[in-house]
Amino acid sequence: MATNDEHPASLVLAVSTVIFALRPSTRTGKMSLHIPVVRRIREPYEGLWALPGGPLGMQEDLGESARRHLLSTTHLDPTYLEQLYAFGDRDRSRTNGIARGDRVVSIVYWALVRSGPGAVEYSGIVRPADEVVPGDDNVVWIDADELPELAFDHTEIVAYALWRLRTKLEYSRIAHSFLGEMFTLAQLREVHEAVLRRELDPANFRRMIEATGSVEPTGTLLQGTPHRPPKLYRYVENPAESTPGQTPHPTPATKERS
Amino acid sequence: MATNDEHPASLVLAVSTVIFALRPSTRTGKMSLHIPVVRRIREPYEGLWALPGGPLGMQEDLGESARRHLLSTTHLDPTYLEQLYAFGDRDRSRTNGIARGDRVVSIVYWALVRSGPGAVEYSGIVRPADEVVPGDDNVVWIDADELPELAFDHTEIVAYALWRLRTKLEYSRIAHSFLGEMFTLAQLREVHEAVLRRELDPANFRRMIEATGSVEPTGTLLQGTPHRPPKLYRYVENPAESTPGQTPHPTPATKERS
């Protein structure tokens, strides 16, 4: 077997992102979490799929770097972006004890982007989330729960990001980031159901959401449905009249857009 | 005003740690959270207090690096160690727009160490947690809720670590990390009360702890108390008979040392 004493010459600091969007599963047809992966065109792990990312620019913040790589590979602007973890163990790019290139410390972010019927406004142009770079089949969206073999330790990274998203969805109010400016409670519930992979009681879901004070009715109704038109809601940033004992948690650098 | 266009020449990757111990407050006498800080002996921020840390070694994992710096400054071995956040914004070592040295990306950990009457076993020698390096007054333990001015962005980092510890204590089972191998429920409750800064009902606390299945009676009693001798408990790693639906959360690289 290969020796463990090979010393990488240099240390590279990279930023990668696990980008989540909701798309219909090609197997079941139900909405499920998908992530974009990029085909590696050089060693190590040439040919395998990897998370979008790249080296940190000297003049950019960590979150900026994540957003830049995200934009360049998916042409999307994230509605939610949060740091996940810094992966930097000495042998994380080794396979069977064989060193694969320089030592890389990856600061990984996770992001949510809009998808499906609710389209994305990006630099004035409305783009659907499933539009990949034209003519570029080096980026594909895959079901986050049915991953192929990924490069480096990216399989574990995605598993951790999935766990984080699912955990956070239950105590936080981030589901709206998958949707557009206005949405019905049924759409919001559909997001929760797709992420958590279980059905939720519509009545209790409504009360749970209303209790958080995270949404407010816009006053308009969604027309064109086959049945009773549902109210349209919008997300409210700071629910002032909510529970007084709420934690103003000093989470660093968590950014939301619209 | 200073220009924002100064380009740092190089990028340094460092590892720092917020180390928590419980010690009696010099003001109130009650147990409260304390952290060790190191006096900076060079620019930038010379003379100010800073978190223990230093550059990442090419041959060590991130957690290893945190543990190494922790040991060299406090002579303690942490009973709990977890990554907190990677701080790497471009201007995090600027003051009033003035650049202070090279750009540093800090991967920050937080740790718990034993203290007080429960001493620490380290390389066979029992040391109390309040023993600093002999003759070294460049390390002091300060109350985490009464910080002086710290170097860099370390004030915000400590605030975030404090929030993280207090949040995690309520849904996790880490309080025992402040104590020795065996402890009474009153001691465990004292830890919770000191960290959360509020009194807890002994009866409900007992039931809450028992419900988690995280401790078990050792069969021995603590003698020498002025009143009824309490049972001594020990921490159990994997409460197998606990709730079946527990999440096997894939948190990366969280290490505990009994």
Next chain:
DNA sequence: GCAAAAGTGTTATTCTTACACCCATGA
């Protein structure tokens, strides 16, 4: 016996959860 902490029991309250039921619309 008395004081004080260890430990148990009991009840009120709030939070979930399940599900029955009414409402409003298109076809």
Next chain:
DNA sequence: TCATGGGTGTAAGAATAACACTTTTGC
């Protein structure tokens, strides 16, 4: 009018919290 999802009501069960009470020791 009927089918269907939107939306409201209600009650059982579980988790939380407050506190009375019994137990066991040192003094």
